[in-house]
Amino acid sequence: MFVRRVEPSDRALMERLWLLFRHDLSEFQGQLPAADGTYRSEWLEKVLTGDPEWAGYLIWTGENPVGFCFMRALQQPVHVLNAFFLVRPVRRQGIGLAAVQEVLSHHPGPCEVAFQANNAIAVSFWRRVGAAMSGDAWKEELRPIPGKPDAPSDSWISFEV
Template sequence: MTEITAPDVFARPAGPEDRPVVERLWLMFRHDLSEFRGILPHPDGTFRGDRVEAAFSAPDWAAYLLVRGERPVGLAFVRGLGGPTRVLNSFFVVRGARRSGIGLRGVREILARHPGRWEIAFQYENPGAVAFWRRVATEAAGDAWTEEPRPVPDRPELPPDVWISFEVAG
């Protein structure tokens, strides 16, 4: 993987003015995930939007845009900011920017903004996510991270999500 070091690539908090961009990126993210969980869009072509709503309105959530120059290349939602464990609830990089280091750089910036205990879920069926999140955990915590499958709440028909847990020093 070629590491992106350009100063025009970063993760920044998304404000209300960014919501339309985040909503469009969200559709791409949910479309990508549909491959692994068989999720279909609603009749209007959208996917569930409760996480977008929470990212912009819930007090312990934060929305981030990953940008390269003026172009949006991804999103991230963090929840649990008021509690003992932060959860990277959603993380997405557009296909044209993957394997360039943009995602790794973005997640590093987000983790650094919120030191403490972290949990991140992904699916074993998504081999790119498995490799990426294990790399993130190793970079953030050395060998002091755990990985465990957990049932998807209210979805017993789905395979379990995989959760990585680690600590980020402040």
């Protein structure tokens, strides 16, 4: 497994992986694709256009791209691991934790990650990440989603890298 920064030339690859990611999340967020079959992609655009507050990383096993990780709020006191995705065949093999640790090594300091509490696999994974990154010094809390008063709150884990 190796991780590298997303480059503008990765657009087509990232757009394909993005659709897989958003499709996976739709199970927990109830979001449907747009009429053209795509999902909202403003985060992807921030990564691909070089927004200084964002960084994207591609995750590979051998010659195969197997996922990505986005960081945001890079110029803020607390960084946010904003999006994380692995294709199904490589899940639950330790690749996810290793990839997150590699990405976070490039962004030391306080970090947070949000996920849906109704996604049991994500809950377990992000708790493992919190413990791996900072032992017992991580915390978890529910926070409402801004602008979506009827949506269930997101779970947030905070830790120090």
